[in-house]
Amino acid sequence: MSQHRVYRMKFSSVYPLYVQKAERKGRTKDEVDLIIRWLTGYSQAGLEAQIERQDDLETFFAEAPAFNPDGALIKGVVCGVRVEEVEDTLLRKIRYLDKLIDELAKGKALDKILRS
Known part of the structure; x- marks a missing residue:
């Protein structure tokens, strides 16, 4: 498998960008967290631990x-x-995660974003 540069990006550096994008459009950090937890299966504590550990995206998704x-x-x-x-x-x-955050920022309802 070829290594994409994005794999080595730290989740802890991408996460605030997701939150900023959502907040600029009137959405919340809690909604971003909910989307990430829904997609990956992390608990809130697990998500926060991943941010603190500063693992790359490859590790973040591998440990989901x-x-x-x-x-x-x-x-x-x-x-x-x-x-x-x-x-x-x-x-x-x-x-997938990028797309979900885009949908949130565009004002889509959470139940639609979470495919409920």
Whole structure:
């Protein structure tokens, strides 16, 4: 598997960008956390521990307790690429999270974002 540069980015450096993006559009940190927990299976304490440990995105997703099988329902375009067509599993998971945060920032209802 080729190593994408994004794999080495620290989750602790990406996380505040997700929160800032959401807050600029009137959404909250709690909503960002809920989305991340829904997708990855982390508890709030587990999520906070990951942020403190400053692991990279590869480790963050590898240690995710239970990646949500409904993640496969996430469709759309992020950075000009359809997330459902990304072949690399890890990169697809990263793009799923990007897409969910985009949907939050665009004002989509949480029940729609969480595919309920």
